[in-house]
Amino acid sequence: MLVYHLPGTFQTREPDLDLLWEAGATGLEERAGAIRVYFSERVLLPPAVADGEWHEEPDQDWQAEFRRTLRPVRAGRVTIVAPWQREEVEAGQLPLVIEPGMAFGTGHHVTTRLAVEALDDLGLETRGPGAAGARVLDVGTGSGVLALAAARLGARFAYGVDIDPLTVPIARENAEVNGLLPSQVRFEEGTLGLSPLTFPEEGVDAYDVVVANLYAELHDLLAAEYAEHLAPGGVAVLTGILADKLGLVRAALAREGFAELRETVEGDWALLTARRRG
Known part of the structure; x- marks a missing residue:
């Protein structure tokens, strides 16, 4: 079995994951701070992902092993599970079924859990x-996990947007699996600045919550867009931030007039919430 060992995590190498699938990967697994990429044969990889190493390993059913080791994720009142784990949701918890696959966001990364909490x-x-x-806007929705969690938690409407065309159909499939209707949650391809302010009712022109699991530099670039898309008093929930880059995001939010900044740090990762002045 051919396994390509790539340094980093799904979060830190998110822009590179599509390149690996396009190169012919048959599966990806994050383990011990590195990404294991499974291939049926050795291929020429693009420069962006050429910093790994090829290894020959004994054949094994990696999908069966992945299923065996994957655990449900409890995040506040929500428990995120794969389809085969439905029976493992504790009584009183809100189940959120996410099919592990090509779209980023199975719920197992600490930043996703922090955002749902x-x-x-x-x-x-x-x-x-x-x-x-x-009314919730999920920027960089990936598999749709944060928009779907918002709907599960009682949001009137959640709208997920992502620039990756591969993710939107997967997010829509996840919505169907969870029995959520288009009137509750909707997914579209696009960027935040170009996306329409889409709502099921007339006369609404802003969101109450913007949530984004991106990296610090993108939060810095998008801070003005977050403010523009939020109603006065609305809340931004931002994660995907390496703890040593918190200062960059704090400064961006302050620059755009956000107040009541609160941070949560867990290991190397951080989450910030802030309120738009109104």
Whole structure:
């Protein structure tokens, strides 16, 4: 069996994951701070992912091993599970079924869990006009896990946008698997600056919550867009931030007039929440 060992994690190498699939990878696994990439034969890889090493390993059913070692993720009131783990959701928890696959976001990375916990803490079911439920924008939605979690947690409407055309159909499939309707959650391809402000009702022109699991430099670039897409008093939930780059994101949010910055740090990763002044 051919395994390509690539330094980094799914989070730090997210832009490179599509390159690996396009090169013919049959599976990806994150283990011990590195990415194991499975191939049926040795291939010429693009320069962006050429910093790894090829290894010949004994044949094994890596998919069976992946299923065996994958565990449910409990994040606040939500438990994120693969389809074969439905029966493992504890009573009283909200199940969120995500098919592990090509789209980034199975819920197992610490940043995803932190984001879902932060959404739960916001009380989405009582936010928004008339306390009828929050309207949530998920930027860089990937598999749709954060938008879907928001819908599970009582958001009136969640809208996920991603520039990767491969992710949107997967996010839509995950919505169907979880029984969530287009009136509850919607996914589109595009960038934040170009995406329409899409809502199921007329006369709405901003979101109550923006959530984004991206890296610090992108948060810096998009901070003004976050503010533009949020209603006054709305909350930004930003993660995917390496702890040593918190200062960059704090400064970007302050620059765009956000207040009440709060941070959560777990290991190397951090999450920031902030309120748009209104």
